[in-house]
Amino acid sequence: MKNPIENLNKTFDSRIRLGIMSALMVNASINFNDLKELINVTDGNLASHIKALEENGYIKVQKGFIGRKTNTLYSATKAGEKAFRTHLDALEKIIKNMR
Amino acid sequence: MNESEKLSNELKDIKQIMERSSRFISLSGLSGISAGICALIGAWLSGIVIERNKRAVHNLKRSIADTDSIMYGDFIHSHLFQIAIITFFASAFFAFLFTYRRSKKTNTPIWGITARRLTINVVVPMIAGGIFLFALIRDGVYGFIAPGCLIFYGLGVLNASKYTLPETRYLGYGEIIIGLINLFFMGQGLYFWAAGFGALHIFYGAFMWSKYEMKS
Numbered sequence: 001m002k003n004p005i006e007n008l009n010k011t012f013d014s015r016i017r018l019g020i021m022s023a024l025m026v027n028a029s030i031n032f033n034d035l036k037e038l039i040n041v042t043d044g045n046l047a048s049h050i051k052a053l054e055e056n057g058y059i060k061v062q063k064g065f066i067g068r069k070t071n072t073l074y075s076a077t078k079a080g081e082k083a084f085r086t087h088l089d090a091l092e093k094i095i096k097n098m099r
Numbered sequence: 100m101n102e103s104e105k106l107s108n109e110l111k112d113i114k115q116i117m118e119r120s121s122r123f124i125s126l127s128g129l130s131g132i133s134a135g136i137c138a139l140i141g142a143w144l145s146g147i148v149i150e151r152n153k154r155a156v157h158n159l160k161r162s163i164a165d166t167d168s169i170m171y172g173d174f175i176h177s178h179l180f181q182i183a184i185i186t187f188f189a190s191a192f193f194a195f196l197f198t199y200r201r202s203k204k205t206n207t208p209i210w211g212i213t214a215r216r217l218t219i220n221v222v223v224p225m226i227a228g229g230i231f232l233f234a235l236i237r238d239g240v241y242g243f244i245a246p247g248c249l250i251f252y253g254l255g256v257l258n259a260s261k262y263t264l265p266e267t268r269y270l271g272y273g274e275i276i277i278g279l280i281n282l283f284f285m286g287q288g289l290y291f292w293a294a295g296f297g298a299l300h301i302f303y304g305a306f307m308w309s310k311y312e313m314k315s
Binding site for chain 2: 015018019022023025026027030034037038039088091092094095098099
């Protein structure tokens, strides 16, 4: 049998990235401030992790405006959803095997 | 901490964030109970007002052109209207208070993305219903006020249940059913009102409280 650890995705090897992906899996899109509030991180920290996920093609960014204020919306891409599901399945399998 | 525990915690975090970002989970059962109690007090006071003005109510039904009875009618309607407004704000206040307290406990923002979504989804059907009922009142169709309130409120709750604890939808179903039955028992609105906004809220609130809050 193939070792499920190989299915763990290195990109998701961070609590914050897991948080971002989790939130985007159940919401069509979320803006920066709501995401920040949800995961409890600083602006800079969140921004750098979002950038990493974006570079991997797992999330897409939509810049918009509410009045004069910028309102940037984030959503998961198809590839991102698939990658995250695979990662979750692997996590579950590993835990099951360890018990 | 061993590897298995670490991964389990990761999964737990993921589930929690999914839940916290899609549903407003701080809605307190005590909010339901307090809203129900306010509604019962409001219905009881309204019952007294109606009882005291039985003759006027009767007159109003008999002859709308009779100036004397219309004055009486205006009087009791304004009284009933005041009771309704006070009941509404009192129950909204207590509902907010208990839910605010719970949100502090569960450490979720009271005005976050989920709370906003919940509010929009409950408020839109209720505002539509409110305007509809005002039009009915303008045309003097008072019999439809109680069932109309129950049905539109039930639709609002049902709509909002997707964004909060899932059992809330049974409260929505219950309100709609009570409102619909009321349509066939015109003139008994106050009893249905007390059953739907009073008893059902208390029952729902007690159930939710025992399920989610009692142990913590």
